[in-house]
Amino acid sequence: MPYEVKGVVALSKGAPVTIETIIVPDPGPGEAVVDVQACGVCHTDLHYREGGINDEFPFLLGHEAAGIVSAVGEGVTDVAVGDFVVLNWRAVCGECRACRKGQPQYCFDTHNAAQKMTLADGTELSPALGIGAFAEKTLVHSGQCTKVDPQAPATAAGLLGCGVMAGVGAAINTGAVQRGESVAVFGCGGVGDAAIAGAALAGATTIIAVDIDDRKLQWAKDVGATHTVNSKENDPVEAIKALTGGFGADVTIDAVGHPAVYEQAFYSRDLAGRVVLVGVPRPDMEITLPLLEVFGRGGSLKSSWYGDCLPSRDFPMLVDLYLQGRFPLEAFVSETIALDQVEAAFDKMHKGEVLRSVVVF
Incomplete structure (x- = not known):
C-alpha cells in the first residue's frame, strides 16, 4: 500500500x-x-x-x-x-x-x-x-x-x-594524494574542506587552504589544513609557491568550478603535478590556457565526478574511520x-x- x-x-x-x-x-x-x-x-x-x-x-x-x-x-x-x-x-x-x-x-x-x-x-x-x-x-x-x-x-x-564523498574522493581517488605530498585546495566550503580532510587522511604533509573568507579558512584548519591563504588579500599562486619551496603543490584541487580559480590551480602546481576539478562550473563558463604550458608542465588535468567513488567500497571505509576517530x-x-x-x-x-x-x- x-x-x-x-x-x-x-x-x-x-x-x-x-x-x-x-x-x-x-x-x-x-x-x-x-x-x-x-x-x-x-x-x-x-x-x-x-x-x-x-x-x-x-x-x-x-x-x-x-x-x-x-x-x-x-x-x-x-x-x-x-x-x-x-x-x-x-x-x-x-x-x-x-x-x-x-x-x-x-x-x-x-x-x-x-x-x-x-x-x-x-x-x-x-x-x-x-x-x-x-x-x-x-x-x-x-x-x-x-x-x-x-x-x-x-x-x-x-x-x-554527496559533498563529503566528492571532496574526499577528489583528493584520494582522483588526485591520488600520497604520503608526504603537498596539496592546495581552492574553495573551503563543504566539498573543499572534505578534500582537505581527505588529503590529511592520505598523509599529505603540506595542505594549503585558499578562500576569500577568513571564517571558512578557519573551518579548513579545523579539518586538517596546515596553511591558509586569503586570495582576496594575497596572490594565491605566489603564496602556494612560497609555501612549497618555490615549486608549487603536487596536487591542486579546484572546489569552486570557476575559470579564474581553475587557472590559479593550474599555475600553482609543481611540474608533473595534478590539477583536479571537483567544483561544478556553470554551462556558459569557458577557459583558455596556453597549450605550451599544458604540455610543458606535464602531469595531468583531471575532473572528479562524485570523487570517482565506489559507494560499496568507500562509504563503509569512511564511516569506520570516523568511528575510530580518524576522520x-x-x-x-x-x-x-x-x-x-x-x-x-x-x-x-x-x-x-x-x-x-x-x-x-
Whole structure:
C-alpha cells in the first residue's frame, strides 16, 4: 500500500520550496523504501531549484541522506529491512563499458527506481539525483542503498552521500594524494574542506587552504589544513609557491568550478603535478590556457565526478574511520534543522554561513 509523507518540493524555477504531500509507492522489483533519518542541504539541491540541472519540474529535493530500509521489492538481496544505509547516486549497473573494464566507479548507466513518486494529485516528481530524500520516506533502487555501521549518527553518515564523498574522493581517488605530498585546495566550503580532510587522511604533509573568507579558512584548519591563504588579500599562486619551496603543490584541487580559480590551480602546481576539478562550473563558463604550458608542465588535468567513488567500497571505509576517530565527519555538520527550514538553509549556504545544514526527521 502506498505511503503518504511530507517532502520538500521545488515546483517551478526559482520559486521558494514548499512542503507537499508525497505519495511513495510500494517498492517494485529491485527497489527499496528507506525511512530517511537525516539529509544534508547540498548546493546541488539549490541548482535543481534554480533550474541549473534540467527543467524537469517539479523536483523532490534532497540526496545526502541516511536512514533505515523499511521495505524491499522482489529480487532484492543486497539490503534487507532494518539495514542502516547511506543513499548514493552511483548504483552501478555491472554491465556498461566502464563496469566491464573493471572500473565501476565510472559506471555510465547507474540505476534509479523505475517507479515514480508523485504529488497527491498524481503529478510525477523528479527526485534530485535519483534520490529525493527531503521526505520522511523515499523510493530508490536497492543499489542506491549502501550499508554502513549503524553506530554512526545519520546526521554525519548521510553527508557521505554527496559533498563529503566528492571532496574526499577528489583528493584520494582522483588526485591520488600520497604520503608526504603537498596539496592546495581552492574553495573551503563543504566539498573543499572534505578534500582537505581527505588529503590529511592520505598523509599529505603540506595542505594549503585558499578562500576569500577568513571564517571558512578557519573551518579548513579545523579539518586538517596546515596553511591558509586569503586570495582576496594575497596572490594565491605566489603564496602556494612560497609555501612549497618555490615549486608549487603536487596536487591542486579546484572546489569552486570557476575559470579564474581553475587557472590559479593550474599555475600553482609543481611540474608533473595534478590539477583536479571537483567544483561544478556553470554551462556558459569557458577557459583558455596556453597549450605550451599544458604540455610543458606535464602531469595531468583531471575532473572528479562524485570523487570517482565506489559507494560499496568507500562509504563503509569512511564511516569506520570516523568511528575510530580518524576522520572528522561530524565537523561538517554546522546545524540540524527541521524540514520546513530548508529554504532558510539555502540562504545560509549561499551566504557561506554553514558547511552543512542537516534536516533531521
